[in-house]
Amino acid sequence: MAGAVIEKNLFLADETATEALGRALAMAVKTRGSRGATMYLRGNLGMGKTTFSRGVMRGMGHEGAVKSPTYTIVEPYEHLQPMVYHFDLYRLGDPEELEYLGIRDYFGSASLCLIEWAERGAGILPAPDIEVELTPEETGRRAVLRSLTPLGKELLEDLRASAPVGN
Template structure:
């Protein structure tokens, strides 16, 4: 099950993130795929704004994770770009971040293969003309439920 979108500009990417936030209020695991500069952190900023966060949002490239506590929802934004071996994640206690009600948004999830839980959604970003091609794909039952809700939000 997949949604394909074309997104043009940073504001449009943030709006898409805000729409995604509407259906992820119960948490989940989202893998964000795409090369450097494709807008993964911008999309995360939109999700956080959609959940009510107004502070700065930066890529956790050096810290590996930026946690946010929002209205009872714990949101963890991971950037695993600099991880050399997935076992490093075990040392930081990564499994503790993945609770039933948390939302975990993970950039460069392939660097944590074998340690990370299965993704409810995979969001892939790629370059097209002057914008980005965004593909959203549900992977689990929890992901499918949120996915159906997102289809209604995006098409209304």
């Protein structure tokens, strides 16, 4: 959508910085009330996608453990507002498998969906509001956040205003 794409590019020195970025983005979501969003988390194994997700959950108010849903495919956090669903599609054999899981029920205006390995759900998943791409850089990570919808743009603008979490 024209005018919706903005990009935020950050160096994350360590796991703490990666989690802090997730917390900051959660705060941007919370300022929007119970309105949800869809985020694709991209990066190779070990790049910090689950660490980022842990930061989001903590920023949303979750105090318990945050585990990778590699084997369960989705980990629900329905006690949060908005409800958060953390997906890991790494083990998905075919995108059609998502239909059997009732995937469409998770996406709505009152849920925040974080999706690792979203490319494995191509053709079934809704388009993301934000893409978060994590790549190695020196001893840390480079995070590139891109808005792909007007909502994504609003969230990244809120993130810019509230959180200097890197360079």
